[in-house]
Amino acid sequence: xxxxANGLERRAAMATLLADRKDxxxxxxxxxxxxxxxxxAGDNDRNFYLWxxxxxxxxxxLGLALAQPDKRVAVITGDGEMLMGMGSLATIGxxxxxxxxxIVFDNGVYGETGMQPSHTHQGGxxxxxxxRGCGFTDCLDVADEAGLAALAAxxxxxxxxxxxxxxxxxxxxxxxxxxxxxxxxxxxxxxAIGLKA
Amino acid sequence: xxxxxxxxxxxxxxxxxxxxxxxxxxxPDAGHARLIDRCRADPDIExxxxxTEEEGVALAAGAWLGGQRAVLLMQSSGVxxxxxxxSLARTCRFPLLMMITMRGEWEEFNPWQQPMGSIVDxxxxxxxxxxxxxxxxxxxxxxxxxxxxxxxxxxRIAALLLSxxxxxxxxxxx
Numbered sequence: 001x002x003x004x005a006n007g008l009e010r011r012a013a014m015a016t017l018l019a020d021r022k023d024x025x026x027x028x029x030x031x032x033x034x035x036x037x038x039x040x041a042g043d044n045d046r047n048f049y050l051w052x053x054x055x056x057x058x059x060x061x062l063g064l065a066l067a068q069p070d071k072r073v074a075v076i077t078g079d080g081e082m083l084m085g086m087g088s089l090a091t092i093g094x095x096x097x098x099x100x101x102x103i104v105f106d107n108g109v110y111g112e113t114g115m116q117p118s119h120t121h122q123g124g125x126x127x128x129x130x131x132r133g134c135g136f137t138d139c140l141d142v143a144d145e146a147g148l149a150a151l152a153a154x155x156x157x158x159x160x161x162x163x164x165x166x167x168x169x170x171x172x173x174x175x176x177x178x179x180x181x182x183x184x185x186x187x188x189x190x191x192a193i194g195l196k197a
Numbered sequence: 198x199x200x201x202x203x204x205x206x207x208x209x210x211x212x213x214x215x216x217x218x219x220x221x222x223x224x225p226d227a228g229h230a231r232l233i234d235r236c237r238a239d240p241d242i243e244x245x246x247x248x249t250e251e252e253g254v255a256l257a258a259g260a261w262l263g264g265q266r267a268v269l270l271m272q273s274s275g276v277x278x279x280x281x282x283x284s285l286a287r288t289c290r291f292p293l294l295m296m297i298t299m300r301g302e303w304e305e306f307n308p309w310q311q312p313m314g315s316i317v318d319x320x321x322x323x324x325x326x327x328x329x330x331x332x333x334x335x336x337x338x339x340x341x342x343x344x345x346x347x348x349x350x351x352x353r354i355a356a357l358l359l360s361x362x363x364x365x366x367x368x369x370x371x
Contacts, residue, residue, distance in 0.1 A: 028259075048262055053285040056255035060285075063259025063267060066220055066243045087248030088255075095245055182289030186262065195264045 007169035008148065010034075010105055014041045014076070016148045017103070017155065025155060026064060026193070030057040030077030032112040034105055038076065039178035045192035049178045049185055055084030058102050062092050065100035068193065072099045072158050079106040079120045082127060092161055093135030100161050102131070103151070107168040115170060131163035140164040205337040205363070206231035209296065212341040213268055216349065218294075219243060220260045222253030223270035228298030228364040232270065250275035251282035258291040266349060268294045273301060273314045273358075276321060283324045286354050294348040295326070295356040296341075304366040317358065326354040332362055 014037040018027070023046070029038040031050045038047055048064075050057055061075035082089075082104045092100065108121040119125040132139045137160035142151050151164050179185055187197035209232050213221070221236040222245045223229060237244045247253050253269035260267040271279075276297060286293040300307075301314020321328060327347050329340040337359070344355040 052288065053255060053258075053282060055251070056258075056282055056285060059252045059255035060259035060262070062245070063220060063256040063261075063265075064263040065259075066245075067260050067263025067265035085252070085255075088252050090248050091245060091252055095243075182285075186289045186291065189262055190264065193264070 005169075006143075007107060007167045008142075008144070010037050010107070010168050010171065011040050011173055013105065013148055013166055013168065014038060016145070017074075017076070017152045018042075019152065020156070022156065024071045026068065026071055026073045026189075028057050028061045028064065028073065028075045030054070030075075030081035032078060032081065034077050034081075035178065036173075036175045037105070040173075040176040043178060045188045047178070048189050049180075051180050051182075054081055055088075057081055058085055058088040058092060061100055061102065062088070062095065062097060065097040066095075069099060071193070072101070072155060074101045074103060074155055076103045076105065078111070079104055079108065079127065080110045080118050083119050083125070086130060089131050089134040089136070089163070093131070096135070096137070096161055098160055099158050101155060101158055101164065102136075102162070103164045103166060105168045106165050107170045109170045111170065111172055115172070128163065128165045136161050136163040138162040141167075143167040203231075203334070205331075205334045207235065208338040209341055210235040212338060212345060213242075214239075216345045217266055218268050219265040220245060220256065220267035221270065222247050222256045222267060224248075224250050224253075224272070224275055226270070226272040226298045227367065228272070228359060229270045229296070232296075250278045254279050254282040254286060254293060257293050258285050258289065261291050266292070266294075268296060270296050271298075273297055273299045273317045274310065276317050276356075277313050280320065280324065283326075283354070287325050290352040292348045292352045293326075293354045294344060295354075296359065297356055298359045298364055299361045301361075303360065303362040305361065306367065321356050324354065326356045328356055328358060330358040330360060332360045334363065337363070
């Protein structure tokens with residue numbers, strides 16, 4: 001199987017990131033694997049799962065972060081989804097939302113479609129360098145358990161837009177499918193943060 | 198003789214304020230220049246310049262998830278960039294208000310604007326958007342109000358098309 005060698009296991013990585021999750025952390029995954037990973041870590045009304053809208057996760061995160069400045073927003077997406085919306089890193093970079101983290105589970109492959117190599121495969125595009133160039137104030141390269149723990153801790157004390165690349169092994173664990181009705185997901189999310197459903 | 202002062206961009210701004218819009222995503226366009234300036238000068242509005250229009254569809258969805266109203270400003274060429282992302286608004290019933298300055302129609306000098314400009318109406322209709330087209334200055338505000346009601350009253354999609362005749366032709370040779 002192609003993809004990054006020595007990467008972290010994705011389900012365990014997601015579980016570690018959210019182990020001490022508080023109610024004021026709102027999570028937007030990307031379509032595909034990170035949505036299944038987030039569902040596997042435990043369903044939560046403050047998750048807004050994406051089954052589509054490829055390339056849009058980070059911008060949904062920005063709109064949400066601007067609207068809810070007292071909460072923290074974590075976009076946790078894959079390298080392919082991030083590559084499709086790479087311009088949004090520029091948009092977020094100049095907007096400088098203090099409460100937004102964009103975390104990319106980078107396995108170097110398009111896992112949902114047959115493990116075809118992505119642009120980040122084998123030393124290709126460096127998303128961390130892209131984020132840095134776009135003005136993300138904090139850029140973390142996460143490749144081991146200690147790095148994951150440090151990133152998890154940072155999620156509770158964001159101070160400026162954070163970007164993290166998490167090196168993930170190319171694997172395809174059994175899918176864990178969350179609710180897929182978009183209006184249900186939207187209404188339960190809004191209700192969970194005290195808005196009219 | 199002086200041309201009559203153009204006031205419809207200011208009326209659009211007032212409509213957005215009355216509607217409680219707090220986030221404005223835009224890809225700059227000359228026809229929207231005054232409205233963009235007004236929004237940028239407003240401390241109660243988050244102005245978000247986008248690299249491509251589809252970012253604004255996602256931005257508006259995130260804003261609504263967080264309890265805020267957003268608007269997306271763009272030129273007609275940007276509509277084509279939004280098509281797949283409009284699935285987000287349609288699937289989840291996110292309110293989406295678009296204000297679109299038209300190119301490729303009345304007095305267009307640049308033929309490259311014509312292909313996309315000519316299909317804005319049918320493409321947006323296929324995407325479940327309600328279309329409001331403004332041609333005369335005195336109808337802009339009323340149509341904008343109706344679009345606001347359609348979008349935020351019932352979590353729907355609407356596009357206010359600001360025709361090229363309304364905006365005036367682009368000056369190519371100065």
